[in-house]
Amino acid sequence: MPLLQVRGLTHYFGGLKAVANFNLDLEPGELVGIIGPNGAGKTTVFNLITGVYRPTEGQILLDGHNLVGLQPHAITNKGIARTFQTIRLFKDLSVLDNVRIACYSQVRYSPLAAFLHTQRFREEERQTREEALRLLDIFNLRRYAQAQAKNLPYGEQRRLEIARALATRPRLLLLDEPAAGMNPGEIQRLMELIQWLRREFQLTIILIEHQMRVVMGICERIQVLDFGETIAEGKPKEIQNHPRVLEAYLGKGVA
Amino acid sequence: MRFIIQQTLNALQLGSVYALIALGYTMVYGILRMINFAHGDIFMVSTYLGFFVASFLLGWALHLPMAVIFVLTLLLAMFGTSLLAVFIERVAYKPLRQAPRISAVITALGVGLFLENFTLATIGPEPRILPQVVPVINFNIGGVAVSSIQILILAISALVMFILDTIVRRTMTGMAMRAISFDKTVVPLMGIPVDRIISITFALGSSMAAVGGVLYGIAYMMDPYMGIRIGWWAFISAVVGGIGNIRGAMIGGYILGFVEIFVAAFLPxxxxxxxxxxxLLLLLVFKPTGILGMPVVEQKV
Amino acid sequence: MNRRWWLPLILALLFLLSILLPHFGILNLYLQQVLMYVGINIILTISLNLVNGYMGEFSVGHAGFMAIGAYISSLLTVWVFPKSWGPFVFPLVLILGGLGAALAGLIVAFPSFKTRGDYLAIVTLAFNMIIKSVLENIEAIGGPRGFMGMSKLTNVAWVYVWVLITIFAIRNFVFSAYGRGILSIREDEVAAELVSVNTRQTKILAFVISSFFAGIAGGLFAHVLQFINPRSFTILKSTDVLVMVYLGGIGSIMGSILGASIYTILLELLRPLGVWRWVVGPLLLVILMVTRPRGIMGLREARWLLPAEEVQADAAVTS
Incomplete structure (x- = not known):
């Protein structure tokens, strides 16, 4: 059974059709890329899947359960995490707190236990901290644990965002242009990191990316959007030579 | 019926004042996205300015005709109030333009308190009324009492609101204001002097309040704390009409005038x-944008 | 082990002093009164800071919650319980007043789901005005004339105890998953939801806790003054609390303690100036906001207020 099924997803902003009849079936463990020119509706798809927007039409099923209408945190708790095109860390908070906040729903103690500092509260807080530090270790960020997130170098901020997403214990990870603003060396390391994470955390991943190198290099399947419509889908090789894709990227007449 | 007409007149009179003050709230909000909580007190100061100008002109043994004194009072109050508002903007708000928006709002609250208490400390708490600069003539039209003051208030308010509306809609300055309110980041790139436009906005908004202040002073008693209550009502007017929208503020002002007069007529x-x-709460629940306005909601997605 | 053994000691010592000094007349009645106001203002300031500072919302109607606590507790001590029971039921009465205020906080929390910033400011403002207006129109509790007949049940020791409860309750809350959720709402509400923070639940908690302590402060206030009327709880009172929050600095308990103490004591010291003291206060506020928009502490916390576990664990991380 597919992990994620998206059926006929359509979304309007006012009268403007941002996403039209988007379909996607995702098997567990797949790594799928979504590409398309600016304004093609890629990020809107992420916003619809994660519940930031409510779709005008269409179904989104995770393990066969409907996600449409749930609040974003409820969807996150079902196992979908994401990063953002422009980094959206909690800037004034510490790196450690950025990750700990993402452990919010794993906490079982009541507010009263928090007031009274009960044994249970302390135990769970200790676990949360350990979990967060373990993630920071993985991303080589532990030495920044006490620093304010806004003071991290750009590449570290990108990694922290992924660490924060993983702290919600996702099965499906949505990465929104993770390579934006990176140099070729960093991009190489990012590609290795994504593949490693996928194995290590048994993740299914959807990747929005402009850097063709990344998409062609690691994605198994690619779906191409233009003006909200899916204009092509298939293996990287097929996409590379697809006439409609070339047309969308380079303009009419080139293909 | 007579009662209703009489109360309607009273409501229009009060509503004119609310509308004039509401304009200042709405214009500043439109351009800076800031609730200028000091505006009600700027209105209060303008009434006192009118009081002193009128007293001075009357005491001056020039025997100016009343109409001249009235017009001078109005103009000088508008001028003085504009200077004050622009000064406040430069000293207290401008340094905070990059700070969290709440800092500016708190500062505005502080400026308002300062104006109230400064007036209280220097002029005293006793209520005053503007010296008579308009001859009071009472007409009786079919049993409804109409005074010359009432007519004057309605006419002058309508006139200045029409002028303001024209300025905002037809002049380059007005266009620049609307541009800034639409998108503050790109406007400087188009060669619009943002600081000057903001100053003009404050000046225009506070002159409207000053017109309201002088008219208020003719009809009602003034005291240092009147800016709080009337300011809040004018502020609600602006929200009801749709904050950021100039015509909305005018409509909102009259609505609140009606609410006040008719509630007082039938309830304690x-x-x-x-x-x-x-x-206000009901309106915000069902139509958060007010009657004509943009939403007061920050879209953060 | 615990490197802060001195903290409970000092707090206990202060408690003893808060009983003994008034008892032996070392603190005269005026000073006691000032101290109690300082304490009550600290409670108000910390509780408002939870919503405005930590959560980054803009509530401007804190006096409305205070009014509810003040009236409920006063009605209970005057009408419900025999006068002689006063000192014994006082804590219960305060808590009931706080719960009443918390209920109102729950209602105000709902509009905050969809909106923030100016819109919520208007809603809380309207709430404050409506509470005052309702109180003025209930003749049974004195209407605009106010309500009296309370015994002077509040004393320095009680205020001190409640200040401590407030400090530690809110401190512990802020340094928990719920508190971090509140911080994340201030930083980026959408991102918070997307990393699993239930922002509605968190907002409700923040508003309820904040208004509960405002209600407690109201109850304490009513039983110092022994007389309350609706005009004690206007938007001016709310503004006072706002001033103390931003003077001390948002997102800092130590800031609130400092802000409330400095503002209250300053206004007392300026008393000889007569009406002019009300001019100096706002002027100082404006100067402070312009020169230091984040207040005295501004998002920083005093070390003694950090939970011991956090301090120790942080030390372990960096070493």
């Missing part, structure tokens, strides 16, 4: 605030 006057604020 202590219910006045309750009804006004309950109305």
């Amino acid at each position: 006057s202590t219910y006045r605030d309750f009804v006004a604020f309950a109305l």
Whole structure:
């Protein structure tokens, strides 16, 4: 059974059709890329899947359960995490707190236990901290644990965002242009990191990316959007030579 | 019926004042996205300015005709109030333009308190009324009492609001204001002097308040704390009309005038605030944008 | 082990002093009164800071919650319980007043789901005005004339105890998953939801806790003054609390303690100036906001207020 099924997803902003009849079936463990020119509706798809927007039409099923209408945190708790095109860390908070906040729903103690500092509260807080530090270790960020997130170098901020997403214990990870603003060396390391994470955390991943190198290099399947419509889908090789894709990227007449 | 007409006149009179003050709230909000909580007190200061100008002109043995004194009072009050508002903007708000928006709002609250208490400390708490600069003639039209003051208030308010509306809609300055309110980041790139436009906005908004202040001073008593209550009502007017929208503020002002007068006519006057604020809450729940305005909601997605 | 053994000691010592000094007349009645106001203002300031500072919302109607606590507790001590029971039921009465205020906080929390910033400011403002207006229109509790007949049940020791409860309750809350959720709402509400923070639940908690302590402060206030009327709880009172929050600095308990103490004591010291003291206060506020928009502490916390576990664990991380 597919992990994620998206059926006929359509979304309007006012009268403007941002996403039209988007379909996607995702098997567990797949790594799928979504590409398309600016304004093609890629990020809107992420916003619809994660519940930031409510779709005008269409179904989104995770393990066969409907996600449409749930609040974003409820969807996150079902196992979908994401990063953002422009980094959206909690800037004034510490790196450690950025990750700990993402452990919010794993906490079982009541507010009263928090007031009274009960044994249970302390135990769970200790676990949360350990979990967060373990993630920071993985991303080589532990030495920044006490620093304010806004003071991290750009590449570290990108990694922290992924660490924060993983702290919600996702099965499906949505990465929104993770390579934006990176140099070729960093991009190489990012590609290795994504593949490693996928194995290590048994993740299914959807990747929005402009850097063709990344998409062609690691994605198994690619779906191409233009003006909200899916204009092509298939293996990287097929996409590379697809006439409609070339047309969308380079303009009419080139293909 | 006569009663209704009489009360309607009273409501229009009060509503004119609310509308004039509401314009200042709405214009500043439109351009800076900031609730200028000091505006009600700027209105109060303008009434006192009118009081002193009128007293001075009358005491001056020039025997100017009343109409001249009235017009001079109005103009000088507008001028003085604009200077004050622009000064406040430069000294207290401008340094905070990059700070969290709440800092500016708190500062505005502080400026308002300062103006109130400064007036209290220097002029005193006793209520005053503007010296008579308009001859009071009472007409009786079919049993409805209409005074020359009432007519003057309605006419002058309508006139200045028309002028303001024209300025905002037809002049380059007005266009620049609307541009800034639409998108503050790109406007400087188009060669629009943002600081100057902001100053002009404050000046225009506070001159409207000053017109309201002088007219108020003719009809009602003034005291240092009047800016709080009237300011809040004018502020609600701006929200009801749709904050950021100039015509909305005018409509909102008249609506609040009607609410106040008719609540007081049928219920104990202590219910006045309750009804006004309950109305405000209901409106915000069902039509958060106000009657004509943009949403007061920050889209953060 | 615990490197802060001195903290409970000092707090206990202060408690003893808060009983003994008034008892032996070392603190005269005026000073006691000032101290109690300082304490009550600290409670108000910390509780408002939870919503405005930590959560980054803009509530401007804190006096409305205070009014509810003040009236409920006063009605209970005057009408419900025999006068002689006063000192014994006082804590219960305060808590009931706080719960009443918390209920109102729950209602105000709902509009905050969809909106923030100016819109919520208007809603809370309207709430404050409506509470005052309702109180003015209930003749049974004195209407605009106010309500009296309370015994002077509040004393320095009680205020001190409640200040401590407030400090530690809110401190512990802020340094928990719920508190971090509140911080994340201030930083980026959408991102918070997307990393699993239930922002509605968190907002409700923040508003309820904040208004509960405002209600407690109201109850304490009513039983110092022994007389309350609706005009004690207007938007001016709310503004006072706002001033103390931003003077001390948002997102800092130590800031609120400092802000409330400095503002209250300053206004007392300026008393000889007569009406002019009301001019100096706002002027100082404006100067402070312009020169230091984040207040005295501004998002920083005093070390003694950090939970011991956090301090120790942080030390372990960096070493």
